[in-house]
Amino acid sequence: MIGSKMNQLSKEPLSIGVVTLPKKVFSKENFSKEGSSMDSYSIEAKKRKPKLDRSRHSNALALRCKTTFIFAMLCIVFGIRTVGLTWAQAESSAIVDRYDQVFSRENNDKRLTAWFLRLLLSEESNTDEKSGDSTIIISPDNKVMLIDGGAPSCGSMVCSYLHALEIDRIDAIVVSHPHIDHIGGLISVLQEFPVEVIYMSKLEYPTAIFQNFLTNAADKKIPIIYLEEGSEFDFGSKIHAKVYNPEANIVYYSEYPANSTLFVNDRSLVMKFAFGNSSMLFMGDVYTSRELDLIEKYGSELKADVFKVGHHGSDTSSSKSFIRLVSPEIAVMMHDRLASLQVYNNLRKIGAAVYLSPIDGNIRVSIDDKGNLSVITQFDRISDFLK
Numbered sequence: 604m605i606g607s608k609m610n611q612l613s614k615e616p617l618s619i620g621v622v623t624l625p626k627k628v629f630s631k632e633n634f635s636k637e638g639s640s641m642d643s644y645s646i647e648a649k650k651r652k653p654k655l656d657r658s659r660h661s662n663a664l665a666l667r668c669k670t671t672f673i674f675a676m677l678c679i680v681f682g683i684r685t686v687g688l689t690w691a692q693a694e695s696s697a698i699v700d701r702y703d704q705v706f707s708r709e710n711n712d713k714r715l716t717a718w719f720l721r722l723l724l725s726e727e728s729n730t731d732e733k734s735g736d737s738t739i740i741i742s743p744d745n746k747v748m749l750i751d752g753g754a755p756s757c758g759s760m761v762c763s764y765l766h767a768l769e770i771d772r773i774d775a776i777v778v779s780h781p782h783i784d785h786i787g788g789l790i791s792v793l794q795e796f797p798v799e800v801i802y803m804s805k806l807e808y809p810t811a812i813f814q815n816f817l818t819n820a821a822d823k824k825i826p827i828i829y830l831e832e833g834s835e836f837d838f839g840s841k842i843h844a845k846v847y848n849p850e851a852n853i854v855y856y857s858e859y860p861a862n863s864t865l866f867v868n869d870r871s872l873v874m875k876f877a878f879g880n881s882s883m884l885f886m887g888d889v890y891t892s893r894e895l896d897l898i899e900k901y902g903s904e905l906k907a908d909v910f911k912v913g914h915h916g917s918d919t920s921s922s923k924s925f926i927r928l929v930s931p932e933i934a935v936m937m938h939d940r941l942a943s944l945q946v947y948n949n950l951r952k953i954g955a956a957v958y959l960s961p962i963d964g965n966i967r968v969s970i971d972d973k974g975n976l977s978v979i980t981q982f983d984r985i986s987d988f989l990k
Contacts, residue, residue, distance in 0.1 A: 699983045705967045706767040708741070715842060715878045716741050716969040717909065719935045720764055721960040721981065722788075725756035735784025736937045737761050738885070738911065739768065740876070746839035749792065750777040750885060751785040755812065758791025764965070765796065772796060775838065778803035779887035780871040781813040793819045801827045802836075804849050806870045808860060830872055841878055841972075847897055847905070848873035848889060868914065869893040875907060879972025882906075884929060886913035886920065894925040903928065908976065909968055910934045912950070916959070918943040921950070931955050932976055933968055947989065962989070 705718070722734035735753040742748075747770050752761050765773070773796050779785055781803075792798075793816070801820055820827060828836075834846040849870035859866065871887020884907035889897075894913070897905060910929050913920035916936030926949050934950045937960045941947060950957045956978070958966045964981025 700964075701979060701981050702767075702965070705965045705979050705981050706764065708768060711741060711743075711745075711969070713743050714969045714971050715743060715876065715881065715883065716967065717883060718764065718768070719911070719937055719958070719960060719966040719968065720753070720761065721965045722753040722757040722760055722937070724754060724939070727756070733784040733915070734939050735782075735787070736779070736911075736915070737788060738937075739764065739770075740838075740883075741768070742839035743841045743878070744839040746774045746842075747772070748775045748777060748838060749773055749789075751779050752776075752788030752790075752792050754784045755787035755790065758788035761788045762791055762795050765792070770796070772799070774799045776801045777872065777874070778816075779885070780804070780867055781806065781808040781810070781816075782867060782888070783810070783812050785888075786816050787812055790816055790819055793823060793825070798823065798825050801825055802830050802872075803827060804831060804853075804870060804872055805829045806849065806853055806867065807855070808863075808867060810860075830874075838876065843877045845875050845877070846872060847875070847901055848887075848893065865890055868919075871913075873897065875905070878970065881908050881970045881972055881974045883909040883911070883968075883970070884931070885911040888914040888920070890914065890919050891922040891925070894920065894922055898925060898928055905929055908932045908970060908974055910955070912936045912946070914942075916942040916946050918946055921946045923949055926950055926953060926955075932974075933958070933978060935966055935968065936960065941989070951990070957989075959989075 708716075718739040720737045720739065722737060724732055724734050732754060734757050736751045737753040737757070738750040740748040740750065749761075749765070752758060773792070776789060776792070776798055778789070778801065790812075798820075830836075830846045831851045832846060832848055833851070836844050838844055849872070853870060856866070868888035869890055869892070871889050872885075873887060873889060874885050876883045876885075884905060890913075905925075905928055907929055908931060910931035910933065912934050915938035930953060931950075932955060934955045934957045936942065936947075936957070940961050941959060947957055947959075958978065958980060960966060962982070962984060966981070967979045969977045
């Protein structure tokens with residue numbers, strides 16, 4: 604927030620008042636036809652023509668320049684002081700860091716808890732890369748699931764979060780879809796933690812990162828269970844998962860995988876975790892067109908208390924009709940920035956509390972089987988821009 608306001612401040616030009624004096628021009632047209640001719644004026648009028656007081660004109664010009672300069676300096680100094688105060692406020696607010704509280708497993712019994720992770724790209728990453736999604740879920744009977752692992756450079760960070768929760772083994776890894784910002788970090792996880800099973804779709808995607816992930820899973824002899832629309836499984840003794848996407852028989856177009864971003868995103872796993880009367884819905888990166896298909900097929904069955912917003916909160920996803928149908932109490936976006944203010948506002952209009960990993964940090968959402976929710980964010984917001 605601070606950064607965006609500073610950028611806005613730096614891009615807006617300073618408004619400095621400059622007075623432009625009109626220039627008087629002497630020509631034949633300045634004289635009346637009934638008056639003296641130009642010839643007669645050349646003798647008599649020249650005698651009466653006032654001399655330009657150059658020293659006075661010079662002093663006036665110097666005064667205007669000096670006044671303008673002083674005004675500009677005051678504006679600049681005032682701007683710098685304003686930015687300085689803003690940074691001071693940011694630093695004082697940023698002191699509140701609830702990292703240890705967020706990554707505590709105390710009072711986790713009898714609750715389904717999800718940690719929506721704040722991921723940061725390494726300094727060597729390209730500017731067009733995304734840190735991606737990664738969520739840790741722990742069931743009431745202490746089963747551990749990891750949904751996605753972010754970008755490759757975020758793998759060590761995901762591992763550090765797992766260690767912070769004192770996790771030494773993972774019961775299940777879920778791959779929502781094989782894009783690099785979802786599977787890249789999972790390679791580091793496979794190399795550091797024993798994993799019981801991997802859940803993923805049958806979508807083929809011939810990239811080096813995805814093949815590396817599959818090779819690591821094979822080397823570790825981790826079984827893979829393929830999920831599709833209609834699949835169901837239990838996660839521990841209390842949680843039941845149902846899959847709504849992708850379709851069972853994926854039909855590839857002739858040029859696949861060229862220009863396949865939308866195609867791959869729309870084959871993301873869409874999963875709902877039910878715990879008594881409570882639920883969490885994870886959307887992967889599906890687009891609005893696929894959301895409409897899901898609305899027609901499943902309707903109110905997609906309603907959930909906690910909503911992992913599709914495609915990092917981008918406006919490619921989360922149509923108004925889908926948001927109204929899901930009607931979540933809590934919505935979470937994981938990204939490097941706020942992807943769409945419109946999506947954020949649409950969620951707020953239906954009464955959802957919306958959290959963003961780039962602003963709120965790591966987010967812990969916990970729910971019991973009766974729908975009672977609790978949320979802990981790593982950071983407090985230092986602005987009321989996002990209400």
